[in-house]
Amino acid sequence: MSASPSPSPTLPRVVVLATGGTIAGSSGDPASSAQYQAATVPVSQLVQAVPALADVARIEAEQVAQVDSKDMTFGLWQTLAARVAYWCAQPDVAGIVITHGTDTLEETAMFLHLTQPCPVPVVITAAMRPATSLSADGPLNLLDAVRVAASADARGKGVLVVLNQQIHAGRDVTKAHTSAVDAFVSPATGPLGYVQDAYIRFTRTPARRGIELLPVPSAWPAVEIVVSHAQPGRVAVDALVSAGVKGMVVAATGNGSVHETLAAALADAAGAGVAVVRSSRTGAGHVSIPSRLAPRAGAFVSAGDLNPWKARVLLLLALAADPGLGVDAGRLQALFAAS
Numbered sequence: 001m002s003a004s005p006s007p008s009p010t011l012p013r014v015v016v017l018a019t020g021g022t023i024a025g026s027s028g029d030p031a032s033s034a035q036y037q038a039a040t041v042p043v044s045q046l047v048q049a050v051p052a053l054a055d056v057a058r059i060e061a062e063q064v065a066q067v068d069s070k071d072m073t074f075g076l077w078q079t080l081a082a083r084v085a086y087w088c089a090q091p092d093v094a095g096i097v098i099t100h101g102t103d104t105l106e107e108t109a110m111f112l113h114l115t116q117p118c119p120v121p122v123v124i125t126a127a128m129r130p131a132t133s134l135s136a137d138g139p140l141n142l143l144d145a146v147r148v149a150a151s152a153d154a155r156g157k158g159v160l161v162v163l164n165q166q167i168h169a170g171r172d173v174t175k176a177h178t179s180a181v182d183a184f185v186s187p188a189t190g191p192l193g194y195v196q197d198a199y200i201r202f203t204r205t206p207a208r209r210g211i212e213l214l215p216v217p218s219a220w221p222a223v224e225i226v227v228s229h230a231q232p233g234r235v236a237v238d239a240l241v242s243a244g245v246k247g248m249v250v251a252a253t254g255n256g257s258v259h260e261t262l263a264a265a266l267a268d269a270a271g272a273g274v275a276v277v278r279s280s281r282t283g284a285g286h287v288s289i290p291s292r293l294a295p296r297a298g299a300f301v302s303a304g305d306l307n308p309w310k311a312r313v314l315l316l317l318a319l320a321a322d323p324g325l326g327v328d329a330g331r332l333q334a335l336f337a338a339s
């Protein structure tokens with residue numbers, strides 16, 4: 001744990017929980033965007049690199065992990081949730097910032113969105129360029145994230161994601177570019193607002209959702225993603241059923257359509273008690289809810305506007321909390337519709 005240089009004691013207290021990622025990445029070649037090592041720079045150094053933080057908040061920094069987020073694990077999610085819960089319970093903490101890799105940021109955001117009842121803002125930030133690169137985006141993203149975390153306006157808006165001067169809802173945001181600094185978008189909704197220096201403006205409030213918070217699992221059910229495309233086989237689905245998966249999300253074509261071969265395999269999986277949820281591989285839009293939810297070809301639970309990886313997070317948490325949902329498509333559909 002380390003503190004920033006001499007901030008005013010009247011400033012809000014913001015905790016920075018670091019998990020790694022490119023924001024903590026370093027490279028021998030500042031001009032290269034691909035040749036670098038993620039998760040090498042300690043959080044104390046990330047904070048020290050942004051002296052302006054001392055004008056915004058009293059920062060406390062904690063190194064929760066140091067990983068490339070492509071290697072995210074349920075164990076790390078559990079640790080992170082515990083640290084968020086701990087700091088949320090401290091009466092004088094104004095907000096929490098989590099530094100994260102961009103690759104699975106949207107999944108962690110969804111996980112925290114669905115599990116954390118934090119009364120103060122929880123803001124995830126990241127960077128597309130390593131800390132040592134030319135025009136690194138991490139320092140400004142960190143400063144903006146702290147500004148949002150310290151802002152009373154950000155309270156009650158759920159888990160937020162701040163990058164590239166934009167504020168997104170953790171539920172809605174997704175990474176949509178391999179390398180650009182404006183890689184993060186919220187396809188269904190657009191951003192919640194923006195940050196311009198000290199000026200923070202929320203242009204809308206997050207959509208109201210009916211879903212209750214779900215517990216952080218101690219045991220995680222096996223839930224996998226399969227993809228519908230031209231001429232799929234059924235071997236992957238059959239193998240997953242044999243391996244004992246409890247849920248499958250299908251990254252379906254278009255508005256949730258599934259190739260007939262895959263649909264037949266998924267219908268058999270559903271008949272064997274596996275929860276099957278249809279999301280779309282298109283990247284935007286809502287998957288229509290079928291009028292009948294019997295486990296027949298093409299009539300599986302709709303993920304709504306959740307992309308396949310976000311739908312998987314919800315399915316994981318839902319099945320962990322209530323394994324009976326796997327054989328109750330009506331209740332599972334209601335949960336997704338409320339999410």
Ligand code: ASP
Binds near residue numbers: 021067069102103129
């Ligand atoms: N692979 C990196 C990570 O997700 C990418 C990044 O942070 O931009 O940790």
